[in-house]
Amino acid sequence: MSQDQNVFKCHKISKGVASGEALVSQDDMNFYMVEPSTGIVVDRGNSIEGRNITGTVLIFRGGKGSSVVMADGLYQLTMTKRAPRAMIIKNPETVLVASAIVMKIPLVDRVDPKFYDTVQDGDLVEVDANQGIITVTRKQA
Amino acid sequence: MKLTANEQAMLEGKYGAGAALAMEIQVAIGESFDAERMVEITRAHVATSNQEADTWFAEKLLLGGAYCKIRPTVNPGFNLKYFQQISEVAEEDAKMMERTHNTYKGLGAVLTYDCTPYLGSNIPHLGEIIAFSESSATPYVNAVWGARSNREASQSALCAAITGVVPEFGLLLDENRKGDILVRVEADMKSDFEYQLLGFTGKKIGIGVPVFVGLPAKISPEALMNLGAQLNTSGAFGMYHIPGITPEAPTPEVAFGGKKPVREVVITNKDLKEILEYFSPASGTIEFALLGCPLLTISQVRDIALVIENKKLKVPMFVLVNSLTKELAKRMGYLDAIREAGGHLVEDTCMDQPPFWHSFKGKVGVTESPKCAFYMNRREMTYIVRDIETCVEAAIKGEVK
Structure with missing residues (x-):
């Protein structure tokens, strides 16, 4: 098994280091619309509707939705151990930013655009928010 | 960020661990948005929800x-009290509400229990x-009253209430308040209800500060309340402009700050029909009606x-409703x-x-609010969304025409 590794710069929002398999959504996320007991996205029309976000490094556009349910969504997922390990976004907005900081989930933005051409679902992604570095490893058969 | 001596002291725990945590979170938020300093606030509204995360965090403070x-x-x-009179309230649910009440009382909040x-x-x-x-409050205070608030999370608003300051970025600054998306409304905005549907087009509007043109000259507070609530369900909008209503936007040109x-x-x-169809299950039979997301005004109660x-x-x-409306x-x-x-x-x-x-799980209901319908989907409730009068008629007949 050979490995293909790429490193990208990013900007820290919520501190921490974590890694997991990549899951890419083309849409904004509201974690209240993820079933806490399973980690499955129930937001109708989201490009990852029906997918499981448990333990992933979740890559999406940004947050959407109400100012209180976002934190509760992340909190419930954290309690059931179904939360994403880290999050990579394009558009930071205060509700998601505050929720991630409160729930201590690493969150970064301002990623090198090449990252988005490279990363695919299932890649192993390490997010080091503290150093501002993302490492993408493609597993090859 | 550059903190004042007093803010730095708060961060270091001089005013206790709670205030230090609040300041730490606000500094992290400020730094992620490249804020240079904190500025004092004069008001705050916390979207207390009696949900575990919110109460857990407030208790920690x-x-x-x-x-x-x-x-x-x-x-x-x-x-x-009301629900204990009309039904059984599970002990854990009652305890949770008491916990929330006592926590916010202890923090010195004004217990209005009102989302408007x-x-x-x-x-x-x-x-x-x-x-x-x-949801509906942030756009209302920015776009209708001309005040300056970022789209705070419940938790960050509570931190601000405790520290008395917010990091200066985003909608606190002139340059970020200007419109950048022209939203030409060609739909017939016949009543307050169409603003619910217009608000739910947030995904189509996209990220930015919308400037709505083509709306009627007179728009009710209820319509603006609906618009904001739904914009922040379908997307994330702290600010919009309606020329003639938004104090900073006498004209579309001013709303855009002279830019294109x-x-x-x-x-x-x-577009509005598509939203309505999204919230219209096949069958018209309903088992309950739930109105008031956001809480209804006295005019809607009438x-x-x-x-x-x-x-x-x-x-x-x-x-x-809120307690004054009641x-x-x-x-x-x-x-x-x-x-x-026979209503409540x-x-x-x-x-x-x-x-x-508990009482409506697995059932089909009717509501005036796309926001309510959208979130309650996760609680295994299905909602048909209609205007208030149609909802009440549906509750009388047991079905939606």
Whole structure:
């Protein structure tokens, strides 16, 4: 098994280091619309509707939705151990930013655009928010 | 960020662990948005929800000795006394509500239990720097009152209430308040209800500050409340402009700050119809009606009373309001009209709370609010969305025409 590794710069929002398999959504996320007991996205029309976000490094556009349910969504997922390990976004907005900081989930933005051409679902992604570095490893058969 | 000596002392724990945590979170938020400093606020609204995360976090601050420097108004949980009178309330649910009440009381919050503070209990003036969370509240205070608030999370608004400051970025700064998306509304905006549907087109509008043109010259507070609530369900909008209503936007040109919009979006009757169809399951039979997300105003309660007078409801109907509206409805006879028909007018209660999750699970209901319908999908409730009068008629007949 050979490995293909790429490193990208990013900007820290919520501190921490974590890694997991990549899951890419083309849409904004509201974690209240993820079933806490399973980690499955129930937001109708989201490009990852029906997918499981448990333990992933979740890559999406940004947050959407109400100012209180976002934190509760992340909190419930954290309690059931179904939360994403880290999050990579394009558009930071205060509700998601505050929720991630409160729930201590690493969150970064301002990623090198090449990252988005490279990363695919299932890649192993390490997010080091503290150093501002993302490492993408493609597993090859 | 550059902190003042006092802010630095707070961060280092001179005012207790609670205030230090609040400041630490706000500094992290500020740094992520490249804020240079903190600025003082004069008002706050916390979207208290009586949900675990919110109460857990508020308790952590309280146990750390925090007390609100700027006493915030708060959102509703549920009216424990009322629901204990009409039904069984599980012990854990009752305990949770008591915990929330005591925590926010301990923090010094003003216990309004109202998600529409901008219509009565907490109204800012033009240019005032404030920290408002809650879907419909943030856009209302920015776009209608001309105050300056970022789209705070419930938790960041509570931190701001405790520290008395917010990091200076985003909508606090002139340059970020200008419009950049032209939204040409070609749909017929016949009533307040169309603003619910317009608000739910947030995904099509996209990220930015919309400037709505083509709307009627007169728009009611209820319509603006609906617009903001739905914009922040379908997307994330702290600010919009309606030229002629938004104090900073006498004209579209001023709204855009003399620049050209980066994008133009046209909203037609077809767009609104698509939203309505998204919230219209095949069958028209309903088992309950739940109205008031956001909490309804006295004028909306009057509309309900007029439809319901001298009629009997076929299915349970709950109308949610703030405590002032409840008192007014009592004085004005609307409460009797609703009660005599078999309905409930309840104050201090949010639709996303245990009494409703338990009694309506697996059932089909009707509501005036796309927001309610959208979130309650995760609680295994299906909602048909219609205007208020149609909802009440549906509750009388047991079906939606």
